[in-house]
Amino acid sequence: MRRVLVIGCPGAGKSTFARKLRDVTGLPLYYLDMLWHKPDRTTVTREEFDIRLQMILEQDEWIIDGNFARTLPMRLAYCDTVFFLDFPTGVCLEGVERRIGTKHEDMPWVEHEFDEEFRQYIIDFPTERRPQMVAALEDAAARHGVRVRTLHARAELETELGDMR
Incomplete structure (x- = not known):
């Protein structure tokens, strides 16, 4: 396990798990949100984002936290574990509500409210985003031998980390 993706619905705890995984493995951690967003709540260009991401992908070891569906196939081609x-x-939804008003290293600003559009994105995630994500993971496992660990509960995250210690 040298090149790892952590993906899932917003609020699932990807960034928290990725930080703990970094602490256990010593692998460098990169947050896609930090590559995409600027502190003033604007974004970099798509070209700049892709260049920065490609530079990370070409490194020998990493953990990349985040979804960004457009770049998932590119990231799956480089990773060995998801x-x-x-x-x-x-x-x-509870995960996002809990982090409102708190500074996190994975975002360049503090959220002060739960945006309704973002809430709806999470509600729609199981039907709008999840099917494509699952299909991409199945393809990556079959074609490239990517190891996919699907976790369904927070307790499984701790078990997974415990098994690595």
């Missing part, structure tokens, strides 16, 4: 946090919608 942790897919496939949690119930309610758990994800």
Whole structure:
């Protein structure tokens, strides 16, 4: 396990798990949100994002936290392991609500409210985003031998980390 993706619905705990995984493995951690967003809540260009991401992908070791569906096939071509946090919608909504008002290293600003559009994205995730994600993971496992660990509960995250210690 040298090149790891951590993906799943917003609020599932991807960034928290990725940080703990970094602490256990010593692998460098990169957050896609930090590559894409600027502190003033604007974004870099798609070209700049792709260049920065490609530079990370070409490194020997990394953990990349985040979804960004457009770049998932590119990231799957480079990774050897994926942790897919496939949690119930309610758990994800609670996860986002819990982090409102708190500074995190994976975002360049502090969220002060739960944006309704973002809430709807999470509600729609199981039907709008998850099927494509699952199909891409199945393809990567079959074609490239990518190891996919699908986790369905927070307790499984701790078990996974414990098994690595």
